[in-house]
Amino acid sequence: MSDRLVRVRFAPSPTGYLHIGGARTVLYNWLVARKVGGTFILRIEDTDRDRHVEDSVGKILEDLRWLGLTWDEGPVVGGPCAPYFQSERLDLYHAHARRLLESGDAYYAFETSEELEASRESARVEKRSYKYVRPSPLPTIAQGEAAQAAGKAVVVRFKMPGEPITVHDEILGDVVMPAEELEDFVILKSDGWPTYHFACVVDDELMRVTHVIRGQEHLMNTPKHIAMQRALKFATPSYAHPPIIFSMDGTKMSKRDKEKAIKEGRTPPEIEVHDFRVSGYLPEALLNFIALLGWSSGDDREHFSVDELIERFSIERVGKTNARFDRDKLLAFNTDWCAKTPPLRLLAAFKDFLAVNASPLLKFDDAMLARLLAAKKGLRTFRDVVDSARFLVQRDEEVWPDGGPINPDAVRKVLEKNEGAGYRTLEAILAKLDAFADWTAEGLHKLIETYCAASGAKMGDVAQPLRVAITGSTVSPPIGDSLALLGKDATCARIRRCLSARRGA
RNA sequence: GGCCCCAUCGUCUAGUGGCCUAGGACACCGGCUUUUCAUGCCGGUAACAGGGGUUCGAGUCCCCUUGGGGUCACCA
Numbered sequence: 001m002s003d004r005l006v007r008v009r010f011a012p013s014p015t016g017y018l019h020i021g022g023a024r025t026v027l028y029n030w031l032v033a034r035k036v037g038g039t040f041i042l043r044i045e046d047t048d049r050d051r052h053v054e055d056s057v058g059k060i061l062e063d064l065r066w067l068g069l070t071w072d073e074g075p076v077v078g079g080p081c082a083p084y085f086q087s088e089r090l091d092l093y094h095a096h097a098r099r100l101l102e103s104g105d106a107y108y109a110f111e112t113s114e115e116l117e118a119s120r121e122s123a124r125v126e127k128r129s130y131k132y133v134r135p136s137p138l139p140t141i142a143q144g145e146a147a148q149a150a151g152k153a154v155v156v157r158f159k160m161p162g163e164p165i166t167v168h169d170e171i172l173g174d175v176v177m178p179a180e181e182l183e184d185f186v187i188l189k190s191d192g193w194p195t196y197h198f199a200c201v202v203d204d205e206l207m208r209v210t211h212v213i214r215g216q217e218h219l220m221n222t223p224k225h226i227a228m229q230r231a232l233k234f235a236t237p238s239y240a241h242p243p244i245i246f247s248m249d250g251t252k253m254s255k256r257d258k259e260k261a262i263k264e265g266r267t268p269p270e271i272e273v274h275d276f277r278v279s280g281y282l283p284e285a286l287l288n289f290i291a292l293l294g295w296s297s298g299d300d301r302e303h304f305s306v307d308e309l310i311e312r313f314s315i316e317r318v319g320k321t322n323a324r325f326d327r328d329k330l331l332a333f334n335t336d337w338c339a340k341t342p343p344l345r346l347l348a349a350f351k352d353f354l355a356v357n358a359s360p361l362l363k364f365d366d367a368m369l370a371r372l373l374a375a376k377k378g379l380r381t382f383r384d385v386v387d388s389a390r391f392l393v394q395r396d397e398e399v400w401p402d403g404g405p406i407n408p409d410a411v412r413k414v415l416e417k418n419e420g421a422g423y424r425t426l427e428a429i430l431a432k433l434d435a436f437a438d439w440t441a442e443g444l445h446k447l448i449e450t451y452c453a454a455s456g457a458k459m460g461d462v463a464q465p466l467r468v469a470i471t472g473s474t475v476s477p478p479i480g481d482s483l484a485l486l487g488k489d490a491t492c493a494r495i496r497r498c499l500s501a502r503r504g505a
Numbered sequence: 506g507g508c509c510c511c512a513u514c515g516u517c518u519a520g521u522g523g524c525c526u527a528g529g530a531c532a533c534c535g536g537c538u539u540u541u542c543a544u545g546c547c548g549g550u551a552a553c554a555g556g557g558g559u560u561c562g563a564g565u566c567c568c569c570u571u572g573g574g575g576u577c578a579c580c581a
Contacts, residue, residue: 013581113579129507181508189579196581220576300529326516329531378544463540475542
């Protein structure tokens with residue numbers, strides 16, 4: 001098969017934002033397509049009307065765009081195999097179900113889900129393993145249609161051929177499923193909609209998908225799909241089931257972890273792609289990191305741009321073992337990426353971060369934001385920048401409230417010790433700042449240096465009291481930058497408030 | 506529980522029978538740099554799950570045990 005004809009797809013169901021595991025699956029598919037100039041298809045599997053979450057297609061598309069994982073066919077862009085929403089392809093599924101019915105590879109079945117659940121339950125109670133028993137004799141098509149016309153709940157089941165099926169997996173090798181494990185399953189629900197298995201197989205064929213890359217939780221589905229492909233005389237695509245991504249505690253990463261954390265008063269972990277965006281990660285770093293969850297280049301390199309991933313990725317180098325999502329390592333990756341990302345790109349990503357957070361920093365112009373970014377060397381996430389810039393959007397009264405200092409420890413450690421040496425330094429430097437004209441980071445830095453040289457003070461003896469005075473805390477960007485960013489008026493006003501707060505105490 | 510998959514430092518992994526005295530990265534510990542936080546730099550601790558084979562030789566191949574995971578829907 002020619003590489004150019006490689007067609008892969010990502011087929012999310014619209015139940016919320018894009019999950020991080022899903023993102024890794026998209027990435028692998030996308031990489032495979034981009035590497036050989038193949039086609040990456042996005043298909044929306046919205047056949048479950050009960051679980052459909054409003055607007056989640058839009059959210060998934062947005063997450064994909066943020067990651068830069070563009071699709072060649074699918075929602076918005078369309079394509080030769082449109083529509084790309086399964087909810088708009090119902091007659092296709094019905095036509096193929098009809099074929100299976102007529103060839104005897106599928107049959108109508110009349111059990112209700114309540115009846116089936118009851119027999120499953122009794123099997124559980126009696127500790128027997130449950131398996132659906134094929135009715136005998138099988139209802140005829142005419143009987144099925146009559147029941148349907150009479151308003152009975154009717155499904156269509158696929159008749160498994162009763163022989164073992166081997167999945168040739170690109171990652172796992174050959175996996176043989178014993179025939180006894182493969183029972184007849186529903187392909188058309190009583191509401192007339194197809195199940196995942198059926199819609200997936202029909203669409204993969206109709207969309208000429210050549211390679212299926214999906215999480216290992218789908219491995220057991222594959223024999224069913226292969227059986228249907230044979231019955232329908234479809235081609236069987238090449239399969240690859242990458243291992244699953246777990247949280248550090250070894251459980252599956254789940255949205256519920258967020259709710260649980262909130263309930264327990266912890267900060268919720270990032271689970272969906274959107275969470276990482278909100279938390280201030282760079283998509284480049286996230287992509288780089290998740291690529292490595294299962295894949296490795298073979299040498300000692302770990303940092304790859306998207307282009308480098310495209311060049312070096314191959315499904316053969318994907319491992320078989322489940323990976324844990326190590327947030328510390330992600331953070332380290334993000335730190336590295338922030339340090340090496342060009343200022344313009346970093347600024348754009350930062351603005352996106354501020355926008356999704358509706359940050360008060362949005363009031364600053366690009367030049368100011370660029371200065372903020374530059375002043376925060378060694379940033380780990382954009383959140384760090386916002387934290388370090390908080391004093392810029394606070395009012396003077398918030399930094400030095402009338403009721404007392406917001407950070408008494410800082411006041412004690414920096415200002416009050418040595419009989420209030422910090423306060424005396426502030427008084428002395430305030431006079432100089434008041435009269436200072438060159439209000440730039442460099443100019444201010446020099447002013448402080450000069451003061452230190454003249455007074456014999458160390459840099460920290462001056463910078464820390466200033467920092468506390470203008471921010472109320474011991475943490476801020478380098479002092480020259482902090483003063484310059486704040487501006488002369490606010491700086492002097494805050495120092496005065498700080499000094500009078502002492503007198504008031 | 507049945508079936509299926511997996512098994513190298515705490516974590517992600519390199520390793521395809523001799524190059525392994527098991528390499529890298531993150532975390533951790535120690536040191537250095539430093540006006541705060543953070544970055545950065547240097548160094549260190551740390552793994553082949555256990556037991557049998559096969560072989561001159563096994564982390565690498567086979568079997569068993571143990572452990573972990575997935576899956577058993579009219580969800581996808």
